[in-house]
Amino acid sequence: MHDLTPTTPGPHRDFAAPDIDLPAGACDSHVHIFGPHRQFPYAAGRPFTPEDAPLELLQDMHDTMGFARAVLVQTAAHGQDHAAVLDALTRYPDRYRGVALLGDDADARQVETLDAAGFCGVRVHFAPHLGAPPSPDALARLCDLISPHGWHLEVHTMGSGILDFADYYPELPLRIVLDHMGRFPMPVDRSPAEHRTILDLLNEDDVWIKLSGADRVSEELPSMSDGLALARSFFEHRPDRCVWGSDFPHPNTHGFMPVDSDLVNGIAIIAPTELERQLLLVDNPTTCFNFRVDSATTSTDQNSRRN
Template identity: 50%
Template sequence: MTDPRNPGPAPCPHPPAVPLPADSCDAHCHVFGPTARFPYAEGRPYTPPESPKEDLRALHRVLGFERAVLVQPACHGADHSALLDALETSSGRYRGVALVGLDTSAAEVQRLHDAGVRGARLNFTPHLGPAPAREEIDRIVALIRPHGWHLALHVAGEGIAEHADLVRSLKIRVVIDHLARVDLHQGLDSAAVRALLELLATGSVWVKLSGADRLATRPPSLADALELARLLAARAPERVVWGTDFPHPNTNGFVPNDGDLADLIAEIAPDEAARERLLVTNPAACFDFPDRALQDR
């Protein structure tokens, strides 16, 4: 039985009003199943409907994305088989973000790297399980640093302010997921937003301008989340990326049309050069995509 918090994506996504540049990257999305081949983990924190790689590719054809970063979901746990299958069949157009822990070996990290994984995610959101201890974080950083991976940080509410000192202490690129999922009921001058801006100013922190639907205080309007995304893009245009979060797990009721989300891109990056940076140049640098000429061979 599926989790009622996970109804699946909205039907009939529409193309964005402003076409995306070539090699645009959806920097945060997921694949779920198919469970006949890739079963969900026992004891998983949620059970979404299946959304295999074919569904993701169909969405990307509509929206105009040619590249993507697939983030390992908690419902698949430490079994990366579905993610690796999608990477293997992507002709170098996908990168991955893994779930790495104390029991992950250096050999496993090497295997994931060879398959196209370029980051490890830390969840500090209670609905996805207990937060990692500092010992585990240090172990993960030691495992992934030799490969040049980034550390993805998933926080919510006041989390980015609470963990700001941790982020500063990490001698590795950190990518904050989903606009840090700050509480926009507190406005853009909250402690969480100030902490996010201060971290962005360090030069080693990136932010995914994804999950606008998660932050919006009056959905289906996404205006306040868009305002935050534009603020972050203006502060550090060279260290922001954009993603759909397809197929939108743990939505708590509101599921956006992915075409509506993609229409926000032109409002965040209103000129062609800005969109090229947000969707092509920045993701290539952050996630180690191959040169276009090499990819097309």
Template identity: 40%
Template sequence: MQGTDAPQRARFAVPALACDAHCHVFGPADRFPYAPSRRYTPGDKPKEMLAAVHAGLGLGRAVIVQASCHGTDNRAMLDALRWAPARYRGVAMIDDATTDAELRAMQDAGVRGIRFNFIKALGGAPDMRVLHRAADRVRPLGWHMVMQLQGDGVREMEATIRSLDMPVVIDHMGRVDPALGVEGPAFRTLLDLLRDPRIWVKLSGAERMTTAPFDQALPFARALLGAAPDRVLWGTDFPHPNLTTPVDEMELLNLVPSFAPEEADRQRLLVDNPAALYGF
């Protein structure tokens, strides 16, 4: 864990096979170079470091999400999946240059979704024609679409999300502005989207919405869990790219009982839901 003052033990009984459904591996750059077009250059955070974090948290599974600093070169993520195939699943980034053979290899390695970023600091909205072509290619594989949106981006993309004939996962509670509260228009749109049984959301990103102790993020997580208890996921977002202050993953884990006080809800959030979506 990265922080120094945060708790070092979970304050609740972490269920067996609990899953970090949003985390990353970076590099090492001498084996897996970063993309020339990247908007940031992280320090190396290889699979061994990620595994050590999960061991400290008591997590038995993880979904490794391809980050924009590696672009559509998914080799670092795939290397991690093949290193621990029983524990790991993956989400890739692809484009028109990704071959059918590469998609089959990703499927065999444990990839179950593709991701597109809509964050301005990471390059802004993708070419929507590429997104739709990618969706058409992976839909027959049973994969889903992951979208990283921010605030009003949830409203702007609502029609597209509804039009995709596949499961769609919204990262980090939509990265809505906590100052607008749970009645804010972007968050109300997100809640409305969850009426669609194909839409999922990650109750992660508290450290991107506010600062420790992250209390401002809790009403959003509670509302989302209440809206779709069978379609919520949780993740650390390790190693928290582009954040300037250290984050302790144990502190994030210890938020879970604050928005999911019932053991049954925690079992769904941490074990059952990711198992259903990712095929553990």
């Protein structure tokens, strides 16, 4: 049996309700499921070993915070075995969407199967601790596999990785979703090229950004004030292209472990008004991740009921 000693700490598990009320149908657009490993084993060649954080723990957190929906992002700890996410999608098809990790041997039949189950995107890494970035040929092949299904390409970068990805972008004719605000070194004046590149990408027709990972990018802890200010700057720049995610259960977090209610309270800084929170948490993720419109209460629906 492979060593299951965790190499990354687990989340806080004593959930408390946040100070703000979330809109009906609110979506947490970036979360992971880990195990339980006896039912859903971790991959033999995984880059890290987490504590078990199964679907039931995620649902406990979401029910406490006020989230109705979520995007389940396949984790490198499970590799290309999507059984845990598939189980969640099978049991709760209207509540969840999935983002896959595909290997070099992925084929059209596998993508068709995942699409039918509720997957809507595939994630690639420009992050050294998760392996080498994909080659241009590998990215082109992924795009050919997923484009017929309307999937997005989810791009996880660190450091100057967003600059590397920007060189690939013109050849990628599909929706792009940027993870964790680009994870470039803070403060912003240390990384002006990275910040400007993200703003420029958001000016394109179908580039989106997850305002997740404020805890990961912040230098000002525990307040996360600089990370939240960065998220607000992106939201002000393209409010129609931003979604929010908790990144629960915060894998590969060493040192500061965020309290989930604090992250949710930070939404009030990113999107101070009810209309902004409706856009960030309901309307935008419904569009970006192809949720069924009737699985959430959208501002359009609310307006129609008022008229």
